[in-house]
Amino acid sequence: MRPYQIALKNLIRRPARMFFLTVALAVGLAAVVALVTLSNSMTADIEHTMDQFGANILITPKSNDLALSYGGISLGRVSFDQRELDPSVLERIRTIKNHQNIAAVAPKVLGTVTVQGRELLLVGVDFAAELRMKPWWRLTGAEPSAADDALLGNSAARVLGVKPGDRLTVGGRSFKVAALLQETGSQDDGLLFVPLAAAQAITGKQGKITLIEVAALCSGCPIGEMVEQIAGVLPDARVSAIKQVVEGRLQTIGQLKRFSLGMGGVIALIGLLVVFITMMGNVNERKVEIGIFRAIGYRTGHVMGIILLEAGLVGLVAGLTGYLLGVGAAAVTLPLLAQSGHPHLLLQWQVALAAIAAVGLVSLLAAVYPARRAGRMDPADALRSL
Incomplete structure (x- = not known):
C-alpha cells in the first residue's frame, strides 16, 4: 500500500477528530478572509464613491x-x-x-x-x-x-x-x-x-x-x-x-487591514498549536501501527511522508472551506458597511491562493515535529505495547 493511500485511509478511519480539526482551521481562516475581503471591497467602494465626490x-x-x-x-x-x-x-x-x-x-x-x-x-x-x-x-x-x-x-x-x-x-x-x-x-x-x-x-x-x-x-x-x-x-x-476627502475615509480601511493582519497572525499561531497537539496525539495513538510500518521496511521518510500528507490534506480542505465561508460572511456584511448603495464584492484570486497556502503551510509546519518523532520511532519499542 502506498503512503498516500495509508494517509487517506487514516483520515477516513478517524472522521470525528479530523472533522473538528478541519472546522477549527476553517473558522479561523474564514474570519481572516472575511476581514481582508471586506477591507479590499470597502476600499474599492470608497474609491468609486470618491470618483463621484467632487473636488x-x-x-x-x-x-x-x-x-x-x-x-x-x-x-x-x-x-x-x-x-x-x-x-x-x-x-x-x-x-x-x-x-x-x-x-x-x-x-x-x-x-x-x-x-x-x-x-x-x-x-x-x-x-x-x-x-x-x-x-x-x-x-x-x-x-x-x-x-x-x-x-x-x-x-x-x-x-x-x-x-x-x-x-x-x-x-x-x-x-x-x-x-x-x-x-x-x-x-x-x-x-x-x-x-x-x-x-x-x-x-x-x-x-x-x-x-x-x-x-x-x-x-x-x-x-x-x-x-x-x-x-x-x-x-x-x-x-x-482637501486631505480629509481622502484620508478621512481611508483611515478606517487602513485600520481594518491592520487589524485583519494582526488577527491573521494570532489565528495562525492558534492553528499551529491545534494541529501540533492533534498530530502529536495521533502519533501517540498509532505507535503500534507506526512500529509495524517500520518493521516491514518503511523508512523514516515514508513514515514522515504519511503524517505530513495527512496534515497537508486537512490543511487543503480547511483552506478551501475557510475561504468560501469567509467570502460568504463578507458578502453578507459588506452592504452594512459600504459607502454606496450597491457595493461590489471584490474577489481576488491572490487572496484565495494565499489563504489556502497559508493554512496548508501552517498545517505542515505544525506536523513536522510529530512526523519526525514518528519516523524515528524504534519498531521494537512500538511493538512492545502490543
Whole structure:
C-alpha cells in the first residue's frame, strides 16, 4: 500500500477528530478572509464613491490680501481685484505625469453683484465640468446649457422670489433662470451660477480665473503626488489637497487591514498549536501501527511522508472551506458597511491562493515535529505495547 493511500485511509478511519480539526482551521481562516475581503471591497467602494465626490485639489492664486471660504472649504487667501490665474494654466494641468487620474477640471470666477437690491456672490463656471464634479446636485428645472442660462441656489431663489424660467438682470445682462439648485446645506444654496465667460465680462475679469477645482480619480489616490506635480507646472499658484476627502475615509480601511493582519497572525499561531497537539496525539495513538510500518521496511521518510500528507490534506480542505465561508460572511456584511448603495464584492484570486497556502503551510509546519518523532520511532519499542 502506498503512503498516500495509508494517509487517506487514516483520515477516513478517524472522521470525528479530523472533522473538528478541519472546522477549527476553517473558522479561523474564514474570519481572516472575511476581514481582508471586506477591507479590499470597502476600499474599492470608497474609491468609486470618491470618483463621484467632487473636488479634492484646489488651485488658487498666491496672495495675502483676502481670506476666502467657498462651499465650507477654506481656499486660502485670494485677492479678487489683483491676483488671478491665467486660462493657460488649464492646459498645463493636463500635462502632469498623473494626468490620467484627473476626472474633471472646473475653473471659476468669483465676484460680488447686486440683483434686485440684494448682494449675491456670483460664480462663473463651466457648467459641464461643474455638474460632472458635483453629481450630488439636484436641480429643479433644466440643466443650464445656453450662454444666458443661470443656476440659482435654493436660499438665493427664496430671497429673490424667482422660479425656473424667470429672468434676472445681472451687471446689465439678462439671464434666464434655467434651474434652481435644491437645498444642499452648503454655501452653494446662496450663490448665483452663470457661464464662465459671462461672469468674466460682468466682473471685468476677461481672460482671468479666480480659482480651479480639480477632481482626481482615486484609484490608488496619488493626491499628494498630483499636488506636487501641479505645483511644479504652476509655480505662481497655490495648490492644496482637501486631505480629509481622502484620508478621512481611508483611515478606517487602513485600520481594518491592520487589524485583519494582526488577527491573521494570532489565528495562525492558534492553528499551529491545534494541529501540533492533534498530530502529536495521533502519533501517540498509532505507535503500534507506526512500529509495524517500520518493521516491514518503511523508512523514516515514508513514515514522515504519511503524517505530513495527512496534515497537508486537512490543511487543503480547511483552506478551501475557510475561504468560501469567509467570502460568504463578507458578502453578507459588506452592504452594512459600504459607502454606496450597491457595493461590489471584490474577489481576488491572490487572496484565495494565499489563504489556502497559508493554512496548508501552517498545517505542515505544525506536523513536522510529530512526523519526525514518528519516523524515528524504534519498531521494537512500538511493538512492545502490543
